[in-house]
Amino acid sequence: MRAEGVVAGYRRGVRVLDSVDIAVVPGEVVGLAGASGCGKSTLARVLALLMAPWAGSVTIDGQRARGVRYRAPRELRTAIGVVFQQPRLSADPRLTLDEIVAEPLLATGRGRDAEWESELHGRVGLTAELRGRRPHEVSDGQLQRACVARALVLRPRYLVCDEMTAMLDASTTAALVGVVSAEAERGTGVLAVSHDEELLAVWADRVERPWTP
Numbered sequence: 001m002r003a004e005g006v007v008a009g010y011r012r013g014v015r016v017l018d019s020v021d022i023a024v025v026p027g028e029v030v031g032l033a034g035a036s037g038c039g040k041s042t043l044a045r046v047l048a049l050l051m052a053p054w055a056g057s058v059t060i061d062g063q064r065a066r067g068v069r070y071r072a073p074r075e076l077r078t079a080i081g082v083v084f085q086q087p088r089l090s091a092d093p094r095l096t097l098d099e100i101v102a103e104p105l106l107a108t109g110r111g112r113d114a115e116w117e118s119e120l121h122g123r124v125g126l127t128a129e130l131r132g133r134r135p136h137e138v139s140d141g142q143l144q145r146a147c148v149a150r151a152l153v154l155r156p157r158y159l160v161c162d163e164m165t166a167m168l169d170a171s172t173t174a175a176l177v178g179v180v181s182a183e184a185e186r187g188t189g190v191l192a193v194s195h196d197e198e199l200l201a202v203w204a205d206r207v208e209r210p211w212t213p
Helices: 040-047 097-107 114-124 140-152 170-185 197-203
Strands: 002-011 014-023 029-032 055-060 080-083 158-162 189-193 206-208
Touching: 002 040, 014 029, 014 040, 029 040, 029 170, 029 197, 040 158, 040 189, 080 140, 097 114, 097 140, 114 140, 114 170, 140 170, 158 170, 170 189, 170 197, 197 206
Parallel strands: 029 189, 029 206, 080 158, 158 189
Antiparallel strands: 002 014, 002 055
């Protein structure tokens, strides 16, 4: 997963990213660090094909991405799983945690996979009791566990974690970092975005600051 010469922003003429390069290879955890407002989340959204760059390119396994969200080819957008900072803003409040995990399977027409879903529930620590609850009935940490499982349910080749642990306690942070690290050991490329440089120092194989000369 590679960005080359990426320029991006949110208002016409105001750049957040200016000729940024970064690459993540399979099986590697790359930390993305920097001060608040430097463009970490913007770069994560561009790499996850959620936001179009103004210039430059994004390639996934050598294939240049054209289009974002549902305009991107399915094989590219399903190759990338995303975990956001605020689980309550990224999960449908009407669904149970079990349904949240399975949502991408249904959205892509693949259908439920009980054995695989059960394995993911075990990896992230979702008990049978929790799986039947809705977001308002669980903690942020419990909901984020479901969101991590949802990001993995399509077996993506790359995982973008945008401040995944920012709202979590220490024990849940350790558990979910462990889950993501295990995915990297299985060959998934991971971009770990965080302002917590101490966490990145122990989590990431290397830490990038592409906006620093």
